[in-house]
Amino acid sequence: MSPExxxxxxxxxxxxxxxxxxxxxxxxxxxxxxxxxxxxxxxxTEILTKNIAxxxxxCVMYLVMGYAIMxxxxxxxxxxxxxxxxxxxxxxxxxxxxxxxxxxxxGASDFFFQVVFVATAMSIVSGAVAERMKLWSFLLxxxxxxxxxxxxxxxxxxxxxxxxAAGFQDFAGSGVVHLCGATAAIxxxxxxxxxxxxxxSDGKVNAIPGSNLPLAAIGMFxxxxxxxxxxxxxxxxxxxxxxxNAVADIxxxxxxxAAGGLIAALIASxxxxxxxxxxxxxxxxxxxxVSITAEPLAWTAGYATLIGAIGGTIVVFSVLFMDxxxxxxxxxxxxxxxxxxxxxxxxxxxxxxxxxxxxxxxTGIVVIFAWTFVTSFIVWAIIKAVIGIRVTEQxxxxxxxxxxxxxxxxxxxxx
Amino acid sequence: xxxxxxxxKPFKLDDxxxxxxxxxxxxxxxxEVKGFGRQKGHTELYRGAEYVVDFLxxxxxxxxxxxxxVDGAVEAITTASHTGKIGDGKIFITSIxxxxxxxxxxxxxxxx
Numbered sequence: 070m071s072p073e074x075x076x077x078x079x080x081x082x083x084x085x086x087x088x089x090x091x092x093x094x095x096x097x098x099x100x101x102x103x104x105x106x107x108x109x110x111x112x113x114t115e116i117l118t119k120n121i122a123x124x125x126x127x128c129v130m131y132l133v134m135g136y137a138i139m140x141x142x143x144x145x146x147x148x149x150x151x152x153x154x155x156x157x158x159x160x161x162x163x164x165x166x167x168x169x170x171x172x173x174x175x176g177a178s179d180f181f182f183q184v185v186f187v188a189t190a191m192s193i194v195s196g197a198v199a200e201r202m203k204l205w206s207f208l209l210x211x212x213x214x215x216x217x218x219x220x221x222x223x224x225x226x227x228x229x230x231x232x233x234a235a236g237f238q239d240f241a242g243s244g245v246v247h248l249c250g251a252t253a254a255i256x257x258x259x260x261x262x263x264x265x266x267x268x269x270s271d272g273k274v275n276a277i278p279g280s281n282l283p284l285a286a287i288g289m290f291x292x293x294x295x296x297x298x299x300x301x302x303x304x305x306x307x308x309x310x311x312x313x314n315a316v317a318d319i320x321x322x323x324x325x326x327a328a329g330g331l332i333a334a335l336i337a338s339x340x341x342x343x344x345x346x347x348x349x350x351x352x353x354x355x356x357x358x359v360s361i362t363a364e365p366l367a368w369t370a371g372y373a374t375l376i377g378a379i380g381g382t383i384v385v386f387s388v389l390f391m392d393x394x395x396x397x398x399x400x401x402x403x404x405x406x407x408x409x410x411x412x413x414x415x416x417x418x419x420x421x422x423x424x425x426x427x428x429x430x431x432t433g434i435v436v437i438f439a440w441t442f443v444t445s446f447i448v449w450a451i452i453k454a455v456i457g458i459r460v461t462e463q464x465x466x467x468x469x470x471x472x473x474x475x476x477x478x479x480x481x482x483x484x
Numbered sequence: 485x486x487x488x489x490x491x492x493k494p495f496k497l498d499d500x501x502x503x504x505x506x507x508x509x510x511x512x513x514x515x516e517v518k519g520f521g522r523q524k525g526h527t528e529l530y531r532g533a534e535y536v537v538d539f540l541x542x543x544x545x546x547x548x549x550x551x552x553x554v555d556g557a558v559e560a561i562t563t564a565s566h567t568g569k570i571g572d573g574k575i576f577i578t579s580i581x582x583x584x585x586x587x588x589x590x591x592x593x594x595x596x
Binding site (some may be wrong): 152266274275276277279338341342343344346348385388389392399 | 528530531573
Protein backbone atom coordinates (compact mmCIF):
# COMPACT_ATOMS: atom_id res chain seq x y z
CA MET A 70 0.00 0.00 0.00
CA SER A 71 1.11 3.54 -0.65
CA PRO A 72 1.97 5.61 2.47
CA GLU A 73 -0.90 7.98 1.71
CA UNK A 74 -3.38 5.13 1.63
CA UNK A 75 -2.04 3.69 4.88
CA UNK A 76 -2.37 7.09 6.52
CA UNK A 77 -5.92 7.65 5.31
CA UNK A 78 -7.02 4.17 6.37
CA UNK A 79 -5.39 4.63 9.79
CA UNK A 80 -7.15 7.95 10.25
CA UNK A 81 -10.49 6.58 9.08
CA UNK A 82 -10.39 3.46 11.27
CA UNK A 83 -9.30 5.47 14.29
CA UNK A 84 -12.06 7.98 13.65
CA UNK A 85 -14.62 5.19 13.29
CA UNK A 86 -13.41 3.61 16.54
CA UNK A 87 -13.69 6.89 18.44
CA UNK A 88 -17.16 7.72 17.12
CA UNK A 89 -18.37 4.22 18.03
CA UNK A 90 -16.83 4.67 21.49
CA UNK A 91 -18.68 7.94 21.91
CA UNK A 92 -21.92 6.17 20.94
CA UNK A 93 -21.28 3.51 23.59
CA UNK A 94 -20.51 6.26 26.12
CA UNK A 95 -23.95 7.66 25.35
CA UNK A 96 -25.45 4.34 26.49
CA UNK A 97 -24.63 5.53 30.02
CA UNK A 98 -27.27 8.20 29.44
CA UNK A 99 -29.66 5.52 28.20
CA UNK A 100 -29.22 3.38 31.30
CA UNK A 101 -29.56 6.45 33.50
CA UNK A 102 -32.87 7.51 31.93
CA UNK A 103 -34.24 3.96 31.78
CA UNK A 104 -33.51 3.37 35.44
CA UNK A 105 -34.73 6.81 36.53
CA UNK A 106 -37.99 6.10 34.75
CA UNK A 107 -38.57 2.69 36.28
CA UNK A 108 -37.96 3.59 39.93
CA UNK A 109 -40.29 5.53 42.21
CA UNK A 110 -40.02 9.32 42.41
CA UNK A 111 -38.48 9.08 45.88
CA UNK A 112 -35.53 7.03 44.55
CA UNK A 113 -34.75 9.10 41.47
CA THR A 114 -31.98 11.41 42.68
CA GLU A 115 -30.09 8.46 44.10
CA ILE A 116 -30.27 6.41 40.89
CA LEU A 117 -29.10 9.41 38.86
CA THR A 118 -26.20 9.98 41.25
CA LYS A 119 -25.31 6.31 41.16
CA ASN A 120 -25.25 6.23 37.36
CA ILE A 121 -23.09 9.29 36.82
CA ALA A 122 -20.73 8.20 39.60
CA UNK A 123 -20.37 4.62 38.39
CA UNK A 124 -19.53 5.85 34.89
CA UNK A 125 -16.76 8.04 36.25
CA UNK A 126 -15.43 5.36 38.60
CA UNK A 127 -15.31 2.92 35.67
CA CYS A 128 -13.21 5.38 33.69
CA VAL A 129 -10.71 5.86 36.53
CA MET A 130 -10.43 2.21 37.56
CA TYR A 131 -10.01 0.99 33.99
CA LEU A 132 -7.20 3.50 33.52
CA VAL A 133 -5.52 2.63 36.81
CA MET A 134 -5.59 -1.16 36.39
CA GLY A 135 -8.46 -2.61 34.33
CA TYR A 136 -6.98 -1.98 30.91
CA ALA A 137 -3.57 -3.27 32.03
CA ILE A 138 -5.12 -6.52 33.30
CA MET A 139 -7.25 -7.02 30.20
CA UNK A 140 -4.79 -6.07 27.45
CA UNK A 141 -1.43 -5.52 29.13
CA UNK A 142 0.13 -8.92 28.65
CA UNK A 143 0.97 -11.29 25.87
CA UNK A 144 -1.93 -13.42 24.74
CA UNK A 145 -2.91 -16.60 26.52
CA UNK A 146 -3.41 -17.97 29.99
CA UNK A 147 -5.37 -17.33 33.14
CA UNK A 148 -3.53 -14.56 34.97
CA UNK A 149 -2.57 -11.15 33.62
CA UNK A 150 1.10 -10.31 33.00
CA UNK A 151 0.52 -6.74 34.11
CA UNK A 152 -1.72 -5.68 36.99
CA UNK A 153 -1.43 -1.93 37.20
CA UNK A 154 -0.59 1.17 35.24
CA UNK A 155 -1.49 3.27 32.28
CA UNK A 156 -0.45 1.23 29.24
CA UNK A 157 -2.05 3.46 26.62
CA UNK A 158 0.38 4.08 23.79
CA UNK A 159 -0.02 5.27 20.23
CA UNK A 160 2.16 3.97 17.44
CA UNK A 161 4.45 6.46 15.72
CA UNK A 162 3.95 7.32 12.05
CA UNK A 163 7.09 5.31 11.16
CA UNK A 164 5.77 2.23 12.95
CA UNK A 165 2.37 2.51 11.26
CA UNK A 166 3.90 2.91 7.80
CA UNK A 167 6.38 0.11 8.41
CA UNK A 168 3.54 -2.22 9.46
CA UNK A 169 2.01 -1.78 5.99
CA UNK A 170 -1.50 -1.45 7.45
CA UNK A 171 -1.29 -4.11 10.17
CA UNK A 172 -1.46 -1.30 12.74
CA UNK A 173 -4.65 0.42 11.63
CA UNK A 174 -5.95 2.41 14.61
CA UNK A 175 -4.56 4.49 17.44
CA GLY A 176 -3.77 2.80 20.75
CA ALA A 177 -5.58 5.51 22.66
CA SER A 178 -8.72 4.97 20.58
CA ASP A 179 -8.63 1.31 21.63
CA PHE A 180 -8.52 2.31 25.29
CA PHE A 181 -11.40 4.72 24.78
CA PHE A 182 -13.53 2.07 23.09
CA GLN A 183 -12.79 -0.47 25.83
CA VAL A 184 -13.36 1.84 28.78
CA VAL A 185 -16.92 2.67 27.79
CA PHE A 186 -17.70 -1.07 27.68
CA VAL A 187 -16.72 -1.46 31.34
CA ALA A 188 -19.08 1.35 32.24
CA THR A 189 -21.87 -0.49 30.39
CA ALA A 190 -21.30 -3.65 32.43
CA MET A 191 -21.42 -1.67 35.66
CA SER A 192 -24.57 0.20 34.61
CA ILE A 193 -26.38 -3.13 34.41
CA VAL A 194 -25.81 -3.68 38.12
CA SER A 195 -27.21 -0.35 39.24
CA GLY A 196 -30.76 -0.92 37.99
CA ALA A 197 -31.12 -4.31 39.65
CA VAL A 198 -30.19 -3.06 43.11
CA ALA A 199 -32.17 0.18 42.83
CA GLU A 200 -34.18 1.83 45.58
CA ARG A 201 -32.66 0.05 48.60
CA MET A 202 -28.86 -0.14 48.39
CA LYS A 203 -26.55 2.29 50.13
CA LEU A 204 -24.97 4.59 47.56
CA TRP A 205 -21.39 4.31 48.80
CA SER A 206 -21.54 0.53 49.20
CA PHE A 207 -22.58 0.34 45.56
CA LEU A 208 -19.78 2.64 44.45
CA LEU A 209 -17.26 0.60 46.43
CA UNK A 210 -18.41 -2.48 44.55
CA UNK A 211 -18.07 -0.54 41.28
CA UNK A 212 -14.39 0.01 42.09
CA UNK A 213 -13.77 -3.74 42.38
CA UNK A 214 -15.91 -4.82 39.42
CA UNK A 215 -14.49 -2.31 36.95
CA UNK A 216 -10.90 -2.55 38.21
CA UNK A 217 -10.65 -6.31 38.69
CA UNK A 218 -13.64 -8.64 38.16
CA UNK A 219 -14.61 -7.44 34.68
CA UNK A 220 -11.05 -7.05 33.31
CA UNK A 221 -10.06 -10.58 34.40
CA UNK A 222 -12.81 -12.34 32.45
CA UNK A 223 -12.38 -9.80 29.66
CA UNK A 224 -8.75 -10.82 29.39
CA UNK A 225 -9.73 -14.49 29.23
CA UNK A 226 -11.72 -13.77 26.07
CA UNK A 227 -10.76 -10.52 24.35
CA UNK A 228 -7.27 -10.34 25.82
CA UNK A 229 -6.50 -13.67 24.14
CA UNK A 230 -6.75 -15.80 27.30
CA UNK A 231 -7.92 -19.37 27.81
CA UNK A 232 -11.58 -18.77 26.88
CA UNK A 233 -10.50 -17.43 23.53
CA ALA A 234 -8.23 -20.45 23.09
CA ALA A 235 -11.19 -22.72 23.94
CA GLY A 236 -13.06 -21.38 20.92
CA PHE A 237 -15.57 -19.31 22.88
CA GLN A 238 -17.25 -16.83 20.51
CA ASP A 239 -18.43 -13.48 21.85
CA PHE A 240 -18.19 -10.76 19.21
CA ALA A 241 -19.25 -7.67 21.15
CA GLY A 242 -19.95 -8.97 24.63
CA SER A 243 -23.23 -10.80 25.30
CA GLY A 244 -21.06 -12.69 27.78
CA VAL A 245 -18.06 -10.51 28.64
CA VAL A 246 -20.18 -7.39 29.16
CA HIS A 247 -23.83 -8.31 29.63
CA LEU A 248 -23.70 -11.68 31.37
CA CYS A 249 -20.87 -10.38 33.57
CA GLY A 250 -22.86 -7.31 34.64
CA ALA A 251 -26.05 -9.30 35.24
CA THR A 252 -24.22 -11.95 37.25
CA ALA A 253 -22.67 -9.33 39.52
CA ALA A 254 -26.17 -7.91 39.91
CA ILE A 255 -27.78 -11.21 40.87
CA UNK A 256 -25.09 -11.85 43.51
CA UNK A 257 -25.82 -8.41 44.93
CA UNK A 258 -29.60 -8.83 44.89
CA UNK A 259 -29.37 -12.17 46.71
CA UNK A 260 -27.48 -10.53 49.57
CA UNK A 261 -29.55 -7.35 49.42
CA UNK A 262 -33.10 -8.72 49.36
CA UNK A 263 -36.24 -7.36 47.72
CA UNK A 264 -37.68 -3.89 48.14
CA UNK A 265 -39.99 -3.59 51.11
CA UNK A 266 -43.52 -4.53 50.11
CA UNK A 267 -42.61 -6.09 46.76
CA UNK A 268 -43.50 -9.63 47.82
CA UNK A 269 -46.06 -10.56 50.43
CA SER A 270 -45.77 -13.68 52.57
CA ASP A 271 -48.64 -15.38 50.72
CA GLY A 272 -46.56 -15.34 47.54
CA LYS A 273 -48.26 -12.37 45.94
CA VAL A 274 -46.19 -10.01 43.77
CA ASN A 275 -46.97 -6.35 44.32
CA ALA A 276 -46.41 -3.98 41.44
CA ILE A 277 -44.23 -0.97 42.24
CA PRO A 278 -44.85 1.18 39.16
CA GLY A 279 -42.08 3.32 37.73
CA SER A 280 -42.42 7.04 38.19
CA ASN A 281 -41.62 8.32 34.72
CA LEU A 282 -42.32 6.09 31.73
CA PRO A 283 -41.45 8.75 29.13
CA LEU A 284 -37.90 8.76 30.56
CA ALA A 285 -37.80 4.97 30.38
CA ALA A 286 -38.86 5.07 26.72
CA ILE A 287 -36.22 7.60 25.72
CA GLY A 288 -33.68 5.62 27.73
CA MET A 289 -34.49 2.62 25.55
CA PHE A 290 -33.98 4.59 22.34
CA UNK A 291 -30.67 6.02 23.59
CA UNK A 292 -29.46 2.50 24.36
CA UNK A 293 -30.69 1.27 20.98
CA UNK A 294 -28.72 4.05 19.26
CA UNK A 295 -25.64 3.48 21.40
CA UNK A 296 -25.71 -0.20 20.49
CA UNK A 297 -24.71 0.64 16.90
CA UNK A 298 -21.40 1.74 18.39
CA UNK A 299 -21.29 -1.25 20.72
CA UNK A 300 -21.69 -3.85 17.98
CA UNK A 301 -20.60 -1.81 14.97
CA UNK A 302 -17.41 -0.64 16.63
CA UNK A 303 -16.54 -4.18 17.67
CA UNK A 304 -15.79 -4.92 14.00
CA UNK A 305 -12.78 -2.64 14.78
CA UNK A 306 -12.35 -1.60 11.15
CA UNK A 307 -14.28 0.03 8.33
CA UNK A 308 -11.66 1.14 5.82
CA UNK A 309 -12.00 -1.39 3.00
CA UNK A 310 -14.94 -2.72 1.05
CA UNK A 311 -15.19 -5.99 2.94
CA UNK A 312 -15.05 -4.31 6.34
CA UNK A 313 -17.43 -1.55 5.31
CA ASN A 314 -19.94 -4.16 4.17
CA ALA A 315 -19.51 -6.03 7.44
CA VAL A 316 -20.10 -2.88 9.47
CA ALA A 317 -23.23 -2.09 7.49
CA ASP A 318 -24.50 -5.65 8.02
CA ILE A 319 -23.87 -5.30 11.76
CA UNK A 320 -25.83 -2.04 11.94
CA UNK A 321 -28.73 -3.60 10.02
CA UNK A 322 -28.73 -6.77 12.12
CA UNK A 323 -28.45 -4.89 15.41
CA UNK A 324 -31.41 -2.72 14.47
CA UNK A 325 -33.40 -5.71 13.23
CA UNK A 326 -32.84 -7.69 16.42
CA ALA A 327 -34.03 -4.79 18.60
CA ALA A 328 -37.16 -4.39 16.50
CA GLY A 329 -37.85 -8.12 16.62
CA GLY A 330 -37.35 -8.19 20.39
CA LEU A 331 -39.70 -5.30 21.00
CA ILE A 332 -42.50 -6.68 18.83
CA ALA A 333 -42.18 -10.15 20.38
CA ALA A 334 -42.30 -8.81 23.93
CA LEU A 335 -45.25 -6.57 23.12
CA ILE A 336 -47.22 -9.48 21.65
CA ALA A 337 -46.19 -11.82 24.48
CA SER A 338 -47.38 -9.33 27.11
CA UNK A 339 -50.68 -8.80 25.27
CA UNK A 340 -51.27 -12.55 25.14
CA UNK A 341 -50.20 -13.17 28.75
CA UNK A 342 -51.73 -10.18 30.51
CA UNK A 343 -54.40 -8.98 28.09
CA UNK A 344 -52.63 -5.60 27.87
CA UNK A 345 -49.74 -4.21 25.82
CA UNK A 346 -47.13 -3.73 28.54
CA UNK A 347 -44.83 -0.77 27.79
CA UNK A 348 -42.01 -1.66 30.16
CA UNK A 349 -41.97 -5.25 28.91
CA UNK A 350 -41.73 -3.94 25.34
CA UNK A 351 -38.78 -1.75 26.38
CA UNK A 352 -37.12 -4.78 27.97
CA UNK A 353 -37.91 -6.68 24.76
CA UNK A 354 -36.00 -4.23 22.56
CA UNK A 355 -32.99 -4.37 24.87
CA UNK A 356 -33.24 -8.16 25.00
CA UNK A 357 -33.19 -8.21 21.19
CA UNK A 358 -30.01 -6.14 21.27
CA VAL A 359 -28.35 -8.38 23.85
CA SER A 360 -29.36 -11.46 21.81
CA ILE A 361 -27.50 -10.28 18.72
CA THR A 362 -24.43 -8.87 20.48
CA ALA A 363 -22.54 -12.17 20.66
CA GLU A 364 -22.78 -12.50 16.86
CA PRO A 365 -24.15 -9.44 15.05
CA LEU A 366 -22.55 -10.26 11.69
CA ALA A 367 -23.04 -13.84 10.56
CA TRP A 368 -26.79 -13.64 9.94
CA THR A 369 -29.12 -12.27 7.34
CA ALA A 370 -31.31 -9.47 8.65
CA GLY A 371 -34.33 -11.77 8.74
CA TYR A 372 -32.59 -14.25 11.01
CA ALA A 373 -31.30 -11.39 13.16
CA THR A 374 -34.91 -10.24 13.64
CA LEU A 375 -35.88 -13.76 14.66
CA ILE A 376 -32.96 -14.12 17.10
CA GLY A 377 -33.98 -10.81 18.67
CA ALA A 378 -37.62 -11.87 18.79
CA ILE A 379 -36.73 -15.03 20.67
CA GLY A 380 -34.75 -12.89 23.12
CA GLY A 381 -37.74 -10.56 23.49
CA THR A 382 -40.01 -13.51 24.26
CA ILE A 383 -37.56 -15.02 26.74
CA VAL A 384 -37.28 -11.75 28.63
CA VAL A 385 -41.02 -11.54 29.38
CA PHE A 386 -41.06 -15.01 30.90
CA SER A 387 -37.77 -14.40 32.67
CA VAL A 388 -39.07 -11.23 34.36
CA LEU A 389 -42.10 -13.17 35.63
CA PHE A 390 -39.86 -16.03 36.76
CA MET A 391 -37.51 -13.72 38.70
CA ASP A 392 -40.52 -12.38 40.58
CA UNK A 393 -41.65 -15.94 41.28
CA UNK A 394 -38.32 -16.74 42.96
CA UNK A 395 -38.38 -13.32 44.69
CA UNK A 396 -35.38 -11.83 42.90
CA UNK A 397 -36.49 -8.20 42.94
CA UNK A 398 -35.02 -6.44 39.90
CA UNK A 399 -36.86 -3.12 39.40
CA UNK A 400 -35.68 -2.66 35.79
CA UNK A 401 -35.40 -6.28 34.61
CA UNK A 402 -31.61 -6.03 34.15
CA UNK A 403 -30.87 -9.59 35.23
CA UNK A 404 -33.37 -10.96 32.70
CA UNK A 405 -32.36 -8.65 29.85
CA UNK A 406 -28.61 -8.94 30.19
CA UNK A 407 -28.12 -12.24 32.00
CA UNK A 408 -30.76 -14.70 30.85
CA UNK A 409 -30.91 -13.26 27.34
CA UNK A 410 -27.11 -12.85 27.31
CA UNK A 411 -26.89 -16.64 27.67
CA UNK A 412 -29.39 -17.03 24.83
CA UNK A 413 -27.29 -14.73 22.65
CA UNK A 414 -24.15 -16.75 23.32
CA UNK A 415 -25.89 -20.05 22.54
CA UNK A 416 -27.51 -18.58 19.42
CA UNK A 417 -24.06 -18.09 17.87
CA UNK A 418 -24.07 -21.85 17.26
CA UNK A 419 -27.05 -21.35 14.92
CA UNK A 420 -25.31 -18.65 12.90
CA UNK A 421 -23.01 -18.87 9.91
CA UNK A 422 -20.06 -18.46 12.30
CA UNK A 423 -18.43 -21.88 11.88
CA UNK A 424 -15.97 -21.34 14.73
CA UNK A 425 -18.76 -21.58 17.28
CA UNK A 426 -19.30 -24.88 19.05
CA UNK A 427 -21.88 -25.65 21.72
CA UNK A 428 -19.06 -26.83 24.01
CA UNK A 429 -17.08 -23.65 23.48
CA UNK A 430 -20.10 -21.45 24.18
CA UNK A 431 -21.10 -23.42 27.28
CA THR A 432 -17.53 -23.18 28.57
CA GLY A 433 -17.61 -19.41 28.19
CA ILE A 434 -21.02 -19.10 29.86
CA VAL A 435 -20.06 -21.28 32.82
CA VAL A 436 -16.67 -19.63 33.33
CA ILE A 437 -17.98 -16.05 33.13
CA PHE A 438 -20.93 -16.84 35.39
CA ALA A 439 -18.91 -18.77 37.96
CA TRP A 440 -16.06 -16.27 38.11
CA THR A 441 -18.28 -13.20 38.30
CA PHE A 442 -20.76 -14.74 40.72
CA VAL A 443 -18.20 -16.05 43.19
CA THR A 444 -15.98 -12.95 43.21
CA SER A 445 -18.96 -10.57 43.29
CA PHE A 446 -20.65 -12.51 46.07
CA ILE A 447 -17.50 -12.36 48.18
CA VAL A 448 -17.05 -8.63 47.58
CA TRP A 449 -20.73 -7.84 48.29
CA ALA A 450 -20.55 -9.99 51.44
CA ILE A 451 -17.44 -8.19 52.71
CA ILE A 452 -19.01 -4.78 52.07
CA LYS A 453 -22.19 -5.98 53.79
CA ALA A 454 -20.26 -7.17 56.84
CA VAL A 455 -18.13 -4.05 57.16
CA ILE A 456 -20.36 -1.09 56.27
CA GLY A 457 -23.66 -2.69 55.25
CA ILE A 458 -25.28 -2.63 51.82
CA ARG A 459 -28.87 -1.80 52.64
CA VAL A 460 -30.45 1.37 53.97
CA THR A 461 -32.66 1.09 57.05
CA GLU A 462 -36.33 0.23 56.69
CA GLN A 463 -37.32 3.76 57.69
CA UNK A 464 -34.93 5.27 55.14
CA UNK A 465 -36.41 3.01 52.46
CA UNK A 466 -39.93 4.06 53.35
CA UNK A 467 -38.98 7.75 53.35
CA UNK A 468 -37.12 7.29 50.08
CA UNK A 469 -33.47 6.65 49.42
CA UNK A 470 -33.12 10.12 47.89
CA UNK A 471 -33.52 11.73 51.29
CA UNK A 472 -31.17 9.40 53.18
CA UNK A 473 -28.39 9.12 50.58
CA UNK A 474 -28.51 12.42 48.70
CA UNK A 475 -30.69 14.75 50.75
CA UNK A 476 -32.41 15.97 47.61
CA UNK A 477 -35.73 15.24 45.92
CA UNK A 478 -35.76 14.78 42.15
CA UNK A 479 -39.27 16.20 41.77
CA UNK A 480 -39.57 18.62 44.72
CA UNK A 481 -42.77 20.22 43.48
CA UNK A 482 -44.76 17.00 43.43
CA UNK A 483 -46.75 15.86 46.43
CA UNK A 484 -45.82 12.28 47.31
CA UNK B 485 -77.59 30.43 51.54
CA UNK B 486 -76.40 27.01 50.56
CA UNK B 487 -73.04 25.47 49.81
CA UNK B 488 -73.19 23.09 46.85
CA UNK B 489 -70.27 20.63 46.82
CA UNK B 490 -70.06 18.63 43.60
CA UNK B 491 -67.58 15.79 42.98
CA UNK B 492 -67.36 15.32 39.22
CA LYS B 493 -65.18 13.77 36.53
CA PRO B 494 -62.20 16.03 35.83
CA PHE B 495 -62.89 16.35 32.10
CA LYS B 496 -66.38 17.72 32.88
CA LEU B 497 -65.04 20.72 34.79
CA ASP B 498 -65.21 23.16 31.89
CA ASP B 499 -68.79 22.16 31.05
CA UNK B 500 -69.87 22.69 34.67
CA UNK B 501 -68.16 26.06 34.86
CA UNK B 502 -69.88 27.12 31.64
CA UNK B 503 -73.30 26.02 32.87
CA UNK B 504 -72.88 27.84 36.19
CA UNK B 505 -71.73 31.03 34.44
CA UNK B 506 -74.87 31.02 32.31
CA UNK B 507 -76.93 30.94 35.53
CA UNK B 508 -75.09 33.98 36.85
CA UNK B 509 -73.10 32.26 39.57
CA UNK B 510 -70.42 34.71 40.68
CA UNK B 511 -67.67 32.35 41.81
CA UNK B 512 -66.63 28.76 42.33
CA UNK B 513 -63.79 27.03 44.15
CA UNK B 514 -62.21 24.01 42.46
CA UNK B 515 -59.91 21.37 43.99
CA GLU B 516 -58.22 18.33 42.47
CA VAL B 517 -59.15 15.47 44.76
CA LYS B 518 -58.94 11.68 44.90
CA GLY B 519 -61.44 9.22 46.24
CA PHE B 520 -63.54 6.15 45.65
CA GLY B 521 -67.20 5.27 45.47
CA ARG B 522 -69.06 2.01 45.19
CA GLN B 523 -66.63 0.59 42.59
CA LYS B 524 -63.70 1.04 44.98
CA GLY B 525 -61.14 2.22 42.41
CA HIS B 526 -59.90 0.06 39.57
CA THR B 527 -56.98 -2.29 38.75
CA GLU B 528 -53.95 -1.50 36.62
CA LEU B 529 -51.14 -3.69 35.33
CA TYR B 530 -47.38 -3.19 35.66
CA ARG B 531 -44.87 -5.75 34.43
CA GLY B 532 -47.38 -8.56 34.68
CA ALA B 533 -48.53 -7.73 38.22
CA GLU B 534 -52.02 -6.29 38.78
CA TYR B 535 -52.43 -3.58 41.35
CA VAL B 536 -55.44 -1.69 42.65
CA VAL B 537 -55.67 2.04 42.22
CA ASP B 538 -57.82 2.75 45.29
CA PHE B 539 -58.36 6.43 44.73
CA LEU B 540 -59.41 7.86 41.40
CA UNK B 541 -58.82 11.48 40.46
CA UNK B 542 -61.89 13.73 40.67
CA UNK B 543 -62.60 17.42 40.75
CA UNK B 544 -64.41 18.97 43.70
CA UNK B 545 -66.43 22.10 42.88
CA UNK B 546 -67.74 24.27 45.69
CA UNK B 547 -70.35 26.90 44.93
CA UNK B 548 -72.08 29.13 47.46
CA UNK B 549 -75.49 30.35 46.23
CA UNK B 550 -78.60 32.04 47.57
CA UNK B 551 -81.52 29.76 48.45
CA UNK B 552 -83.50 30.57 45.31
CA UNK B 553 -80.59 29.63 43.04
CA VAL B 554 -79.98 26.18 44.55
CA ASP B 555 -82.31 24.16 42.33
CA GLY B 556 -81.09 25.83 39.16
CA ALA B 557 -77.44 25.37 40.09
CA VAL B 558 -77.92 21.72 40.98
CA GLU B 559 -79.69 21.08 37.71
CA ALA B 560 -76.97 22.89 35.77
CA ILE B 561 -74.22 20.85 37.43
CA THR B 562 -76.10 17.58 37.00
CA THR B 563 -76.81 18.20 33.34
CA ALA B 564 -73.29 19.37 32.56
CA SER B 565 -71.46 16.56 34.34
CA HIS B 566 -73.76 13.67 33.46
CA THR B 567 -72.39 10.87 31.28
CA GLY B 568 -74.58 8.05 32.56
CA LYS B 569 -71.52 5.92 33.27
CA ILE B 570 -70.06 4.73 36.56
CA GLY B 571 -68.14 7.44 38.41
CA ASP B 572 -70.16 10.51 37.44
CA GLY B 573 -69.90 11.71 41.01
CA LYS B 574 -72.15 13.25 43.66
CA ILE B 575 -73.56 16.56 44.81
CA PHE B 576 -73.89 17.54 48.48
CA ILE B 577 -75.85 20.54 49.71
CA THR B 578 -75.24 22.13 53.10
CA SER B 579 -76.49 25.26 54.79
CA ILE B 580 -74.27 28.27 55.20
CA UNK B 581 -74.61 30.17 58.49
CA UNK B 582 -72.90 33.30 57.39
CA UNK B 583 -70.90 34.74 54.48
CA UNK B 584 -68.48 37.65 54.72
CA UNK B 585 -66.74 39.41 51.83
CA UNK B 586 -63.30 40.15 53.21
CA UNK B 587 -62.57 43.26 51.12
CA UNK B 588 -65.73 45.23 52.01
CA UNK B 589 -67.05 43.55 55.12
CA UNK B 590 -70.45 42.87 53.47
CA UNK B 591 -72.33 39.94 55.00
CA UNK B 592 -75.13 37.55 54.08
CA UNK B 593 -76.48 37.07 50.55
CA UNK B 594 -74.90 40.35 49.43
CA UNK B 595 -71.47 38.86 50.00
CA UNK B 596 -72.10 35.94 47.63
